[in-house]
Amino acid sequence: MIEEENPWLAGLQQRVGPNADSARIADAVVPALREISAVLCPVIGGRGFGALYSRCLHLTGLDYPWLAGVREPVGTPGDFSALGRALAQQSSAQSMAGAVALLQKLSELLNSLIGISLTRQLLGSAWEHSLGGSRVKETLP
Amino acid sequence: MSTKVKIHRLATGVAGLDEVLGGGLPEFSFNLLAGPPGCGKTTLAHQMMFALASPERPALYLTVLGEPPLKMLRYQQQFDFFDAGEVRSSIHFVNITDSTQTGDLDQLLNRIVAEVEEHRPALVFIDSFRSLMLASKADGGMYNGLQQFVQQLGVLMTTWQATTFLLGEFTETDANPVFTIADGLIWLRQNVQRNSMVRKMEITKMRGQPTLPGLHTFRISEAGINVFAPAPAAVPPAGLAPGTVTATHPLGPRLKMGLAQLDEMLGGGLPRGYSLLVAGPSGSGKSILAARFLAEGARNGETGVIAAFEQHPSQSRDRTLAKLIERGQVGLVDSRALDLSIDEVLQLLVVEVRRLKATRVVIDSLSGFELALAPTFRQDFRESLARMVSALAAEGVSTLMTSELEDRYTDLRFSPYGTAFMTDAIIVQRYIEVDSRLLRVLAVVKVRASHHSNELRLFSIDDDGITIGDRLHDQEGLLGGRPTAKARAEGAGDGPATKSGASQ
Numbered sequence: 281m282i283e284e285e286n287p288w289l290a291g292l293q294q295r296v297g298p299n300a301d302s303a304r305i306a307d308a309v310v311p312a313l314r315e316i317s318a319v320l321c322p323v324i325g326g327r328g329f330g331a332l333y334s335r336c337l338h339l340t341g342l343d344y345p346w347l348a349g350v351r352e353p354v355g356t357p358g359d360f361s362a363l364g365r366a367l368a369q370q371s372s373a374q375s376m377a378g379a380v381a382l383l384q385k386l387s388e389l390l391n392s393l394i395g396i397s398l399t400r401q402l403l404g405s406a407w408e409h410s411l412g413g414s415r416v417k418e419t420l421p
Numbered sequence: 422m423s424t425k426v427k428i429h430r431l432a433t434g435v436a437g438l439d440e441v442l443g444g445g446l447p448e449f450s451f452n453l454l455a456g457p458p459g460c461g462k463t464t465l466a467h468q469m470m471f472a473l474a475s476p477e478r479p480a481l482y483l484t485v486l487g488e489p490p491l492k493m494l495r496y497q498q499q500f501d502f503f504d505a506g507e508v509r510s511s512i513h514f515v516n517i518t519d520s521t522q523t524g525d526l527d528q529l530l531n532r533i534v535a536e537v538e539e540h541r542p543a544l545v546f547i548d549s550f551r552s553l554m555l556a557s558k559a560d561g562g563m564y565n566g567l568q569q570f571v572q573q574l575g576v577l578m579t580t581w582q583a584t585t586f587l588l589g590e591f592t593e594t595d596a597n598p599v600f601t602i603a604d605g606l607i608w609l610r611q612n613v614q615r616n617s618m619v620r621k622m623e624i625t626k627m628r629g630q631p632t633l634p635g636l637h638t639f640r641i642s643e644a645g646i647n648v649f650a651p652a653p654a655a656v657p658p659a660g661l662a663p664g665t666v667t668a669t670h671p672l673g674p675r676l677k678m679g680l681a682q683l684d685e686m687l688g689g690g691l692p693r694g695y696s697l698l699v700a701g702p703s704g705s706g707k708s709i710l711a712a713r714f715l716a717e718g719a720r721n722g723e724t725g726v727i728a729a730f731e732q733h734p735s736q737s738r739d740r741t742l743a744k745l746i747e748r749g750q751v752g753l754v755d756s757r758a759l760d761l762s763i764d765e766v767l768q769l770l771v772v773e774v775r776r777l778k779a780t781r782v783v784i785d786s787l788s789g790f791e792l793a794l795a796p797t798f799r800q801d802f803r804e805s806l807a808r809m810v811s812a813l814a815a816e817g818v819s820t821l822m823t824s825e826l827e828d829r830y831t832d833l834r835f836s837p838y839g840t841a842f843m844t845d846a847i848i849v850q851r852y853i854e855v856d857s858r859l860l861r862v863l864a865v866v867k868v869r870a871s872h873h874s875n876e877l878r879l880f881s882i883d884d885d886g887i888t889i890g891d892r893l894h895d896q897e898g899l900l901g902g903r904p905t906a907k908a909r910a911e912g913a914g915d916g917p918a919t920k921s922g923a924s925q
């Protein structure tokens with residue numbers, strides 16, 4: 281699952297602080313995804329981002345089945361309320377692990393589709409801004 | 422001082438395109454890049470965009486339906502020109518597909534204006550405009566609505582001082598208002614003949630400047646698009662009839678051929694800037710003579726270029742040439758690409774000539790060259806070759822071309838292409854049978870504006886290369902292939918070889 285040195289874990293932990301509960305984790309992850317979607321939607325379109333996000337949920341759901349059932353409202357890019365609810369309903373450990381896996385999968389998927397340098401160029405500032413500092417950006421990906 | 426507005430021309434960053442456009446792309450022009458799927462529209466747009474965009478001159482690339490942006494970005498970054506570092510700083514990709522959902526052109530125009538206001542681009546690309554038009558309600562009879570939309574878009578982009586490109590899978594038979602309103606129409610085509618495909622570009626309209634008319638071949642490689650602009654026609658010196666192909670240099674110090682006897686036969690060597698055709702049957706020694714020509718240049722401190730269309734010089738029997746290439750004294754144009762055009766080969770040659778400051782060029786051979794061309798160019802081979810010879814003369818180089826010539830003993834021919842007239846000098850090699858042996862003879866048939874020998878001289882080829890011998894004094898009828906012993910008049914000698922007058 282998640283290794284301790286995982287930069288996504290470190291970034292999110294830095295963002296939410298120690299001993300954060302799952303609601304706090306959800307409150308950090310949802311704005312981060314909003315920021316990412318705000319960058320990607322204009323470039324690849326709302327539907328393009330929606331497809332990318334659904335694919336990430338599907339892949340991450342293989343390890344975290346509670347993520348596989350998350351369905352956001354159709355046609356409302358930037359709305360991650362269903363994900364926020366799902367994260368908040370888990371234990372803090374599960375919520376953290378699932379959120380980190382989802383963000384990591386999104387990064388991996390983008391890397392495989394448009395390459396590391398373009399992904400970094402598009403999302404570097406969003407990662408940095410929303411996930412607390414340069415550590416994630418430096419290790420991206 | 423002129424009060425007329427000066428139109429700045431933008432360097433497109435696409436090799437050869439600025440020449441075809443007539444000096445670059447007019448700033449603030451409203452252009453259409455049109456052609457069938459796969460012809461290179463998106464690649465051309467990206468290449469120009471990455472060349473032109475800067476933080477001070479940002480570009481806005483609007484994607485509409487058509488190719489999904491993720492895929493477009495995935496594929497376009499394979500090209501060398503794609504610099505991810507420019508994205509979001511100089512180049513902004515924006516997908517406006519959602520604004521086409523209703524088919525309302527006013528809403529679409531407002532969206533485009535909003536994006537332009539936000540990003541303040543100096544360059545705007547809409548890909549694909551065809552998809553945008555198909556998605557609009559105006560398609561299918563509402564020509565006027567579409568015309569108004571395009572006209573408003575054109576006016577807006579120009580007043581925003583944006584150079585604009587609409588990409589689309591249009592056909593020339595479309596009755597499309599874009600054609601009327603656009604300042605520039607750039608058509609990309611894929612010409613398929615038999616198993617070959619050749620990409621061609623045509624600028625059918627570019628307001629305010631003289632473009633190069635006609636179809637221009639281009640190739641897409643990892644470096645992007647390379648357009649092979651035609652060579653400018655050489656201007657004949659005063660007093661010569663138009664179309665006369667001639668050397669640019671007056672007869673001065675001549676180039677040595679590497680064979681003293683041959684130099685003597687040519688009247689003292691090959692005049693600089695001349696084109697020389699060496700014609701002969703297979704195996705007669707044309708390539709060896711050509712290699713000797715280049716080696717002699719290198720010996721005198723000159724550089725050369727060879728376009729090899731038959732055996733690769735490294736596999737050649739003549740190791741001297743391979744060494745010259747290794748040492749950089751001879752540049753090799755060894756295009757193994759399929760479906761070549763003469764303009765492409767000429768460009769490769771000229772680039773090498775200029776890089777090496779070469780004075781000698783060899784094309785070995787015209788027969789191999791013709792076979793390497795795409796079928797679509799073969800029918801114009803003679804005309805294109807004449808243009809190439811002329812362009813090389815304009816570069817100031819001396820060109821030796823070899824040509825396979827089937828031995829026909831019933832007629833005297835110098836070239837299978839009718840190329841004899843376009844070269845300044847001709848050497849012909851032939852086989853003859855003497856005493857049950859196949860011997861080689863050569864003759865200088867023509868050296869324009871110069872005296873030259875009229876002798877048929879024996880020559881042989883061995884490990885040391887070519888050795889030119891004497892005339893066959895006691896034989897006659899050599900050109901028939903089977904000479905016979907001359908009936909010798911008692912006391913008569915052979916006498917010295919006579920020199921002919923200058924070739925005309």
